[in-house]
Amino acid sequence: MSDIAYAAPAQPRRLPLPEFIAMLAFLFATIAFSIDAMLPALPDIAVELTPENVNRAQLILTAFMAGMGLGTLFAGPISDAIGRKRAINIGFVIYLIGAVAAIQADSLELLLVARFVQGLGAAAPRIVGVALVRDLYEGREMARITSFVMMIFIMIPAIAPTLGAGIISFAGWHGVFWAFIAFALIAATWLNLRQDETLAPEARRPLRIGSLAASAREVLSDRQVMLATVILTLGFGQMFGLLSSAQQLFGETYGKGENFHLWFALMALLSGSGTVLNATFVIRFGMRRIAKWAYIMQTVVSAVTLVLMLTGVLPEALRFPVFFFWATSVFFMAGVTFGNLNALALERMGHIAGMAASVIAAISTLAAVVIAAPIGLLYNGTAIPAVTATLICSALAWVLMRKLRD
Secondary structure, three states: OOHHHHOOOOOOOOOOHHHHHHHHHHHHHHHHHHHHOOHHHHHHHHHHHOOOOHHHHHHHHHHHHHHHHHHHHHHHHHHHHHOHHHHHHHHHHHHHHHHHHHHHOOOHHHHHHHHHHHHHHHHHHHHHHHHHHHHHOOHHHHHHHHHHHHHHHOHHHHHHHHHHHHHHHHHOOHHHHHHHHHHHHHHHHHHHHHOOOOOOHHHOOOOOHHHHHHHHHHHHHOHHHHHHHHHHHHHHHHHHHHHHHHHHHHHHHOOOHHHHHHHHHHHHHHHOHHHHHHHHHHHHHOHHHHHHHHHHHHHHHHHHHHHHHHHOOOOHHHHHHHHHHHHHHHHHHHHHHHHHHHHHHHOOOHHHHHHHHHHHHHHHHHHHHHHHHHHHHOOOOOOHHHHHHHHHHHHHHHHHHOOOOO
């Protein structure tokens, strides 16, 4: 498309806030849908493509996350140079190429490559979407809007496994990738028809090595940005670790495999209350205080859960309810903390929002994969590896939150 189509007015028109929030939630949900809709497909993929080691099917999730982590290094700086909408559109094209390749894959290795490519493309709507919000809002108002976005966003994990299971029942696991294609096309159409470009041409920063390096150094040298990034990493790592083994935990450990998608939906809906609470109280109490207490809560819940599991004092009837409560608390923590930490990290980075969003997301995502992959592969028929990792990550995040300013 021509540059004229992407030229931003001096003051870009703001969409009505409900539509703006809904559109952003749809963009962000590209990632959640791409992960959670795959969960019911993992057993079928394992049987078909890696029957000798079914745990390897979990790599379908981590390959996507690794691709997204790498993609975030480029998505933000590219959007700073060519505009937010054009960068997101490029990302969707890459995502669609990965989805088509996955449909054609006849081996686990090819499927992992396709998922990696999908992740590369998915980085753009998620990361550039954050920069788009920062172009229009800042501080606690940005955190409030992000919380509302997350409140809608959490509905995707609630329904994605059910949708995935329904699609698989009549189209097989390949059908899920056709759903990804439809999802991406709807999101791209909505963005291009309704949202004005938010980065004016005169505010764009050319893709020059010196300029990029200077911007990256500014982000990396800011102590508060790096603290928020490390805390985000710990939060993402423990959540992705749970996601990696969720299907096995619900299905094999607790015998809920047939209704996994329903239990997962209930868990996502219950945990969504965290985003509601954050959106309601963040203006009053501040981003740092709310995030700190969320990690305190998660540390206590995980410690108690781990003790109960290790000692074996729980009667059989209570083992799944306790696990379910703990798993819900992990997603509740995400809803309370992620929006606040992103807003804190970007507070002083409005002039390089794309680069800052990329650096923050790249570090937190790639490092979270390093945390999450071993958690999933250490699955031993119990929830103990996942609970232990969550306890460690949340306790470290709690300690670091004390050093972060609001």
